[in-house]
Amino acid sequence: MNFDTRLEDQIRLLCDSRNRAILDILEETTETLHVEELADRLVSRDVDVVTTTAYDDLIDKTCLVLHHRRLPKLAEVGLIEYDPDANLVTPPSSAGTNVDWRQEEIFEELIAQLPIGQRGNEDGIGVVEGRKSVLEYGRQLVEEAGEEVFCMFINTDLVEDVCVRRCEDALDRGVTMYMGSQNEAVREFSRNHLPEATIWEPQLDWLNAPTYPRVGRLVLVDRRKVMLAIVEESQDEETSFEETALVGEGVENPLVVLVRELLGSRLDHLDYQSDEFQSEFHPRQ
Amino acid sequence: MTDKSDDEGCETSVSEHDTDIICELDRNQPASEVVVRAVASLTNTAVLDLDPLYGAIDPDRLDRIFDNANDGDPLEITFRFNGCQVIIDQGAVHVQAGVK
Numbered sequence: 379m380n381f382d383t384r385l386e387d388q389i390r391l392l393c394d395s396r397n398r399a400i401l402d403i404l405e406e407t408t409e410t411l412h413v414e415e416l417a418d419r420l421v422s423r424d425v426d427v428v429t430t431t432a433y434d435d436l437i438d439k440t441c442l443v444l445h446h447r448r449l450p451k452l453a454e455v456g457l458i459e460y461d462p463d464a465n466l467v468t469p470p471s472s473a474g475t476n477v478d479w480r481q482e483e484i485f486e487e488l489i490a491q492l493p494i495g496q497r498g499n500e501d502g503i504g505v506v507e508g509r510k511s512v513l514e515y516g517r518q519l520v521e522e523a524g525e526e527v528f529c530m531f532i533n534t535d536l537v538e539d540v541c542v543r544r545c546e547d548a549l550d551r552g553v554t555m556y557m558g559s560q561n562e563a564v565r566e567f568s569r570n571h572l573p574e575a576t577i578w579e580p581q582l583d584w585l586n587a588p589t590y591p592r593v594g595r596l597v598l599v600d601r602r603k604v605m606l607a608i609v610e611e612s613q614d615e616e617t618s619f620e621e622t623a624l625v626g627e628g629v630e631n632p633l634v635v636l637v638r639e640l641l642g643s644r645l646d647h648l649d650y651q652s653d654e655f656q657s658e659f660h661p662r663q
Numbered sequence: 664m665t666d667k668s669d670d671e672g673c674e675t676s677v678s679e680h681d682t683d684i685i686c687e688l689d690r691n692q693p694a695s696e697v698v699v700r701a702v703a704s705l706t707n708t709a710v711l712d713l714d715p716l717y718g719a720i721d722p723d724r725l726d727r728i729f730d731n732a733n734d735g736d737p738l739e740i741t742f743r744f745n746g747c748q749v750i751i752d753q754g755a756v757h758v759q760a761g762v763k
Contacts, residue, residue, distance in 0.1 A: 413711060439696070442710050446699055450717035462715050 387455040393635040413465040509621040520544040528598040530558040683759040694729040695722035719744040
């Protein structure tokens with residue numbers, strides 16, 4: 379079985395926020411843009427530029443980078459269409475190759491395309507099927523943690539007893555632990571069982587989908603090993619949901635890079651958030 | 664519509680027959696950008712009218728190589744781009760026009 383390398387290439391490019399900005403702008407306009415127009419929109423999005431000269435220079439440089447680097451790469455993997463002679467950029471015509479990174483469908487698409495049961499390495503993303511295997515994988519990850527474990531859960535069903543024990547062990551080893559959930563019960567649970575962990579409240583859309591399929595748990599270890607478990611409503615009466623996880627390992631691994639990018643500023647703001655949060659919910663001592 | 668491209672921040676010397684140009688590399692401009700501007704300047708073509716550099720070489724990879732290189736490492740990269748021969752070494756980009 380083969381990986382869809384085009385999909386992986388698309389993901390790799392999407393890990394770069396500048397590329398995502400380009401796609402956002404194309405989506406907003408839904409029409410053909412000249413490179414200069416695109417550059418103008420990109421620059422005005424990002425930059426508070428003071429002088430006209432500085433602005434012109436930035437546009438000039440952005441045009442160069444777009445025409446010679448980014449647009450040909452994006453066009454090569456089918457994320458956009460680019461006519462280098464006319465310098466015109468259009469969104470891709472075929473919906474099938476489009477990866478809309480903001481929706482959960484990106485994960486469904488990944489699951490549909492990938493072979494089962496591999497441990498993801500530098501080159502690819504692995505898939506782990508079934509709750510038991512997912513739990514086991516998550517446990518292993520936490521056991522291997524050297525510096526940092528970053529987790530997110532949607533409900534307490536997913537925070538199993540064994541997970542807690544592994545987390546306690548990790549904390550004893552001196553690993554920094556971050557536990558996140560939009561669900562107050564999970565945060566309460568974490569506060570009670572893992573008092574040394576830093577608790578936070580995710581605000582990201584993609585972590586808080588109201589309907590299935592949704593991200594059920596996320597474990598990021600040492601910023602280079604990740605497990606992203608998707609939960610799906612179960613067809614079977616005995617279990618409440620089915621779980622499949624995407625896993626990846628290695629600093630260059632596309633899933634790791636994507637998750638780090640998407641968590642990006644949240645990882646930086648964690649300390650701030652948790653202090654604020656703590657003072658809000660623990661006004662005493 | 665051919666504008667002479669702006670190669671500010673680049674030390675250039677152009678031969679008397681205007682068939683080649685040398686642009687020094689510095690830390691402020693990625694190597695890929697120096698290449699593009701040098702070729703644009705030499706061929707009297709607008710940056711956007713050149714064939715994309717990506718067709719000749721991966722600019723990201725090129726820049727990584729030069730960012731990571733230590734002074735004194737023997738380093739030389741040669742390729743064809745928009746009808747020019749481009750040779751990049753540690754110090755500068757050398758462009759020669761009229762190469763098929």
